[in-house]
Amino acid sequence: MKRIAVVGSINIDYFVESNKLPKFGETVMGNNFFMDLGGKGANQAVAVARLGGDVTLFGSIGNDEQRVLLINHFQNEKVGIDHLNVVEGVSTGAAFIQLFHSENRIIIVPGANEYTNANYSKKIKNQLLQYDVFLFQLEIPIETLEFLIPILHEHNKTIILDPAPAEKLDKDLLDQVTYLTPNEHEFATVLGHEEKISDTLIKYPNKVIVTCGEKGVVYHNGNKIVTIPARKVKAIDTTGAGDTFTGAFTVAVSKGKPLEECIQYGVYAASLSVMKKGAQAGMPFHDQLETVEG
């Protein structure tokens, strides 16, 4: 099996659940508070590891009270952290997540994730070249992607970019990415288009894979637009569904499966993840995917 490197964010997620969202100046009563471990990089690394992938996470945390919790967690999850960047004097990244009827609104304070930067990239560059498949998101400084992706591309590595949170990306960077996995909202921002999704997908066959929540996933296979429908499940919390999709998709890619099978695997895993609260808390393990009927 190929080795997977995730270069990305690590957060502590603070969830607040309520039946009403406050307007500016208003206070409402919530009905639940809980914490989970999150950050798109960490989530995707955990999703990969739970599905049997060989994965190492490259990222940064603060030398704060969360450090031991996170290190123990990654070790338990079998996520490699040999190159974790522990930064003095800053807090670990935090995400404040309002949950409202299975949907979410998120504010992120990056903290130590800002240190997954060009300096860190230069330090990890030689280690990274020992990996085969790379997974990036956009919760770390863009300079990191701009430094690493051209080098990895030059070495013919497989590069998967989940462009979240969305920002418009440089065309050269996009050209060097093997697979791009935006959700339907991110899609327009990242690819900077005004057209229908299908008009843009045709320009990126077998490359741009758009997740569309409960509708599933849509992409162009070189001949036609293909939709892989999501499974019908009772959604409790969709936080981390995109991360589960991308993590599972990456595991299948690392095993050399055909693209459609990789997407189906991602959809299957993501549908299971929405049935539990929390980002990582709901991520499935390999044996669950084999035993749950489709």
Ligand code: ATP
């Ligand atoms: P998030 O940012 O919350 O992690 P996302 O917006 O990046 O998620 P979505 O497109 O909402 O990603 O979801 C990713 C995948 O998860 C979908 O393509 C689908 O396979 C699955 N999924 C999401 N919501 C549902 C749902 N309600 N029922 C079944 N599957 C779902």
Ligand code: RIB
């Ligand atoms: O994709 C979900 C993640 O986004 C959460 O875990 C939160 O940390 C934010 O980064």
